[in-house]
Amino acid sequence: MSDTKILALVGKGGVGKTTLSAAFVRSLAQMHPEAKILAIDADPAIGLAIALGVEVKQTLDDIRKEVIEAAKNGAGKAAVELLGEARFRIFDALVETEEFSFLAIGRPEGAGCYCAVNAYLKEVIDMVSKDFDYVVIDGEAGIEQINRRVMEKVSHLFLVSDASFKGVQVLRSIQKVAGELVMYEKCGAVINRVDNPEILEQMSDIGAPIVSVIPSDGDLALNDIKGQSIFALKADASVLEGAKRALEQMGI
Amino acid sequence: MKLYNGLIGQITELLANREAVHYPYTADRTWPENDHHRMLLQKETAYELGAFGKPACNITCVTSDASFFAGDEVVVMGADLQELKEDAPYARITLLLSEDMEGEETENVYQTLQDMDFVKYHVYPKGYMIRTSGQSGREQVRIGKEALKQGMTFEKIGNTFLQHYKAVPGVKQARVIFLTATDVNFKELEKIGFMATEIRNSLSKLREGLPTECSVCDIREICNEVEGLRELHFGTKDRQKRGITIS
Numbered sequence: 147m148s149d150t151k152i153l154a155l156v157g158k159g160g161v162g163k164t165t166l167s168a169a170f171v172r173s174l175a176q177m178h179p180e181a182k183i184l185a186i187d188a189d190p191a192i193g194l195a196i197a198l199g200v201e202v203k204q205t206l207d208d209i210r211k212e213v214i215e216a217a218k219n220g221a222g223k224a225a226v227e228l229l230g231e232a233r234f235r236i237f238d239a240l241v242e243t244e245e246f247s248f249l250a251i252g253r254p255e256g257a258g259c260y261c262a263v264n265a266y267l268k269e270v271i272d273m274v275s276k277d278f279d280y281v282v283i284d285g286e287a288g289i290e291q292i293n294r295r296v297m298e299k300v301s302h303l304f305l306v307s308d309a310s311f312k313g314v315q316v317l318r319s320i321q322k323v324a325g326e327l328v329m330y331e332k333c334g335a336v337i338n339r340v341d342n343p344e345i346l347e348q349m350s351d352i353g354a355p356i357v358s359v360i361p362s363d364g365d366l367a368l369n370d371i372k373g374q375s376i377f378a379l380k381a382d383a384s385v386l387e388g389a390k391r392a393l394e395q396m397g398i
Numbered sequence: 399m400k401l402y403n404g405l406i407g408q409i410t411e412l413l414a415n416r417e418a419v420h421y422p423y424t425a426d427r428t429w430p431e432n433d434h435h436r437m438l439l440q441k442e443t444a445y446e447l448g449a450f451g452k453p454a455c456n457i458t459c460v461t462s463d464a465s466f467f468a469g470d471e472v473v474v475m476g477a478d479l480q481e482l483k484e485d486a487p488y489a490r491i492t493l494l495l496s497e498d499m500e501g502e503e504t505e506n507v508y509q510t511l512q513d514m515d516f517v518k519y520h521v522y523p524k525g526y527m528i529r530t531s532g533q534s535g536r537e538q539v540r541i542g543k544e545a546l547k548q549g550m551t552f553e554k555i556g557n558t559f560l561q562h563y564k565a566v567p568g569v570k571q572a573r574v575i576f577l578t579a580t581d582v583n584f585k586e587l588e589k590i591g592f593m594a595t596e597i598r599n600s601l602s603k604l605r606e607g608l609p610t611e612c613s614v615c616d617i618r619e620i621c622n623e624v625e626g627l628r629e630l631h632f633g634t635k636d637r638q639k640r641g642i643t644i645s
Contacts, residue, residue, distance in 0.1 A: 182439060227532045230519045233435060234531040234538075242440045277437035 150275050151398060152299065154283040156324070157306035158316035162338040162385075164189065165366065166306055167284035168197035168376035169389035174280050175245035177393075181279040183246040186271065189286040192250050195241075199375025204239040205252025206270055232270060240274075249274065272299070280398075302396050303330040305354055308338045309345045314352060321353035336360065336392050357395035360388030399499045399507075401597050402459035405590050406466055409459070409491060412586055416475050416579065421553040423470035423572075428561055429523045429545075429554040438527040438540040447488035447539040453584035455489040456530055456537035457591040458515045462498040467571045470564065472556025476579030479541060479551050486578045489587050490537055494563060495571035508601040510568050515598065517562045523555050535591040552576045 153170060155163045171185045187194035187202075195202045213231050241248040275281045283300070305321055307313035317335065324330070334357035337349065341362050349356065363384040369376075379386060448454020477486065494514055499507050518530050518537070525545020530537040541550070556574045563572040577587075600621070 226516055226519050230530055231533055234529045234534075234536070237529065244441055247439060273435075274437065276434075 150278055150281060151301045152275060152281045152283065153302045153304060153398070154285055154300040154330075155304045155306050156285045156320050158308075158313045161306050161308040161310075161313050162360075163306045164193040164197050164284050165370070165376070165385055166304070166336060166338065166360075166389060166392075167194055167282050169385045170282045170393065171198060171246050172376050173386060173389045173393060174282070174398075177390075178279065182277065184274065184278040184281045185246055185248045186281060186283045187248070187250040188283050190252065192252075194284040195248065195250060196373065197376050198246070198248060199377060200241045200243065200248045202239075202241065202248075202250045205250040206236075206239055207252030209235045209239055229269075229273075233273070236270065236274065247278070299329050301331045302398060303333040304357075304392065304396075305333065305335040305352070306338060307335065307349075307352075309340045309342075314349055317352055325353070332396050334358075334392065334396050336388065338388075355395075358388045358392035360384055399460055399462040399496050402461055402594065403463060405457075405594055405597075406459050406461055406463075406493060408590055409457070409493075409587075410466070412583060412590075413475065413575070413577075416582075419474045419478075421472040421474070421556065423472070423560045423564075424557055425561065427554055428558040429526070429550055431558065432522040432524055435522055436524075436527065438525065438542050442542055442544070443527075443540045444543045444546050445482060445541055446485050447482075447541065447578065448537060449485035450538075452485060453487040453489065453582075453588070454536040454538045455584060455587050455591050456491075456518060456535060457489070457587065457594050458492045458494070458518070459594055460494045460496050460511055460514055462496055462500075464495055464571070466493060467495050467573060470560055470571050471573050472553050472560065473573060473575040474552045474556075475575065475577045475582070478553075478578075479546065479555075480549075482541075482578065487580055487582070487584060488537070488539065489575075489577040489582070489584065491575040491577070491587075492559070492563065493573045493575075494569050496568045497570065499568075504601060508598070511598055511601065513566050514563070514569060517559070517566060521559055521562050523550075523558050525550060526555055532595065535588060535595060 155167050155170075157163050167185065171183060174181065174183050185194060185198060192202055192205070209232060212235060213228055236249075239249055271281075271283075303324055305317045305324075307317040321333070324333070333354045335349075335352055335354045336358045337346065337356055338360050339362045340346065340359045343359075346356065346359065361384050365379065365383055366385050369379055372378075376386075496510065496514070499510065502510075518528070521528065523545075525542030525548070527540040527542070528537060529539070556576065559574045560572050563569050563574075
């Protein structure tokens with residue numbers, strides 16, 4: 147693995163992964179203004195784009211389809227040509243801002259085996275990630291992407307849950323699968339929307355240290371309903387404080 | 399090898415009487431390279447050659463006719479990298495002098511041309527991020543702010559390209575032309591680039607086997623335009639008839 151720090155956030159749907167991913171991006175951009183930061187939205191719903199206030203024109207999957215089409219029409223295209231084509235077109239999907247760059251994976255369509263799609267995603271993520279100092283991946287809900295080994299090489303794995311039984315249950319199963327299939331250096335849990343500290347006593351056996359506990363935040367909910375990005379939040383918003391704490395605890 | 403001679407003639411005619419700066423190849427005036435493709439982000443970029451909405455063209459032509467060459471050289475037509483201040487139209491044209499491949503198997507000719515063409519995927523000058531599309535024929539380049547400060551010029555980038563081309567077996571001489579002049583007929587250049595790609599694609603199809611009856615052949619149009627392609631096809635077939643198989 148290169149020096150790139152790859153942060154992946156996984157957990158049940160609706161626990162706040164996307165907001166926390168956006169908070170990581172904002173915090174990293176403020177802590178390291180010169181650093182190259184890439185946010186990858188691996189959730190087909192593309193919620194991270196909204197949370198970061200960027201507009202997605204193309205996804206990696208759109209490009210994958212175009213490259214496959216080009217390969218079908220071309221006469222015996224060599225692998226280096228296809229990779230060159232992907233490298234050429236990736237900039238059509240990359241949204242670049244002063245603070246960070248953004249890439250949406252999109253929704254791989256089609257029935258049956260996803261091996262080729264996953265191999266492509268891994269290849270592209272590997273290829274692009276090397277050029278960044280920090281990569282933040284907002285994973286899709288559940289453990290599918292871990293099972294499909296899309297997130298095989300991450301340096302810091304964040305298990306995200308809210309203060310619900312189901313959230314913690316999913317977190318435990320993700321931790322178990324990730325332990326077998328993902329090569330990570332550090333793993334920590336972030337527990338979101340905790341208003342009663344006693345809840346944490348019920349979370350002693352989740353398989354990873356809790357690196358941050360974030361209380362509910364009315365301002366965040368208001369920001370969200372207004373469709374505003376994470377950059378519109380006040381610097382002392384609990385999610386931003388919680389994100390910084392998690393990054394520090396994980397040594398980032 | 400005369401497949402590209404017609405196209406080289408067209409390029410020569412198109413660029414005739416144009417002001418040009420010639421730099422003979424100098425091995426110790428190259429530009430440092432990365433060991434792999436490195437991405438330059440917009441915030442690191444001073445400007446982009448062939449940026450979206452501007453012409454961006456890459457052409458590679460190979461010939462065994464030495465009369466097109468006067469030694470290895472870099473040619474610049476238009477503003478050099480240090481003079482440019484904003485996005486500009488761009489073309490890179492590479493002319494390669496090869497061994498005569500007369501009588502060679504189609505497979506060998508194809509492989510040799512492919513090796514020469516694929517150099518474009520393996521040159522990674524620092525602060526000079528090349529994006530090249532075989533599909534569209536476009537080549538766009540992001541020019542890094544830092545590299546400009548350090549004195550990057552087309553001469554040094556061209557020498558780096560020449561170093562790579564000269565390392566390909568069969569390349570005897572090479573000329574790399576950088577075009578940033580705004581009054582060039584880029585549409586015509588794009589057509590030439592398209593034809594150059596079609597020639598290599600046709601060779602790929604020849605390897606796979608094509609009918610000997612021209613009226614039903616997929617590549618008859620390009621065969622009609624490109625001198626030497628039909629000879630290559632039928633030369634191959636003749637050898638097959640003589641019992642020489644092609645893998």
